[in-house]
Amino acid sequence: LIELGVIEINTEPLDARIERRLKRFWENTSCPRCGHQSIMTWEKHDRVRCRNCEFKPVYTHGTPFHEKHLTTGEVLLAFTLYADTLLSINQIAPLLGRAYKTVHTAIREAEAAVQRGFPLTWELFNQTIDGPTQVDESGKVCSG
Structure with missing residues (x-):
């Protein structure tokens, strides 16, 4: 679909918002x-x-967007697609028109930054969740 021009990804508006x-x-x-x-x-x-x-x-400087071969919007989009969908890096790279290794590095570094940035959240999850657990959109914890 990308090669046919059916899907075109333009991250310029997202880039501008992140920059601001x-x-x-x-x-x-x-x-x-x-x-x-x-x-x-x-x-x-x-x-x-x-x-x-x-x-x-x-x-x-000092963000997961620093020194990447992707724009800030592409980094955020790649990370979101990887984290929230079943798309693999092999599927995301052609969407962005980038090499696998470029996308892989950006996603891994963004993932590491998120984990470093929220240590209290991860600690709270580790203390409160024992066994298979799901949290629905209301915030109610349900065991699975």
Whole structure:
């Protein structure tokens, strides 16, 4: 379907939203190098700048989107498709028009970042879930 032009994936709107959110995050955080609360962002540039120490990372610095051969939207889409569907990396890579290894690396690094980012959540799951368990959309826990 992709080769026939029936399916076309355009992540530009998603890329723009992620960029705005990450830049907003940078504006409200301290510099990772000097700790000063003086980060500047620009709408037209992919760099942010600390007014105090002149640190100038790209806005994706310190995120799962940093230094990938995929756009931010493609990383998020690939991870979501892999985590929420039965699609394999072999099926996702052609959807994005990317190599298997590129998509595999992005998904694995995003997965690791999610696990690192929510240690309290994983700890809570490990303490409360004993045996096969399901949680429905109301939040009610049902044993299976």
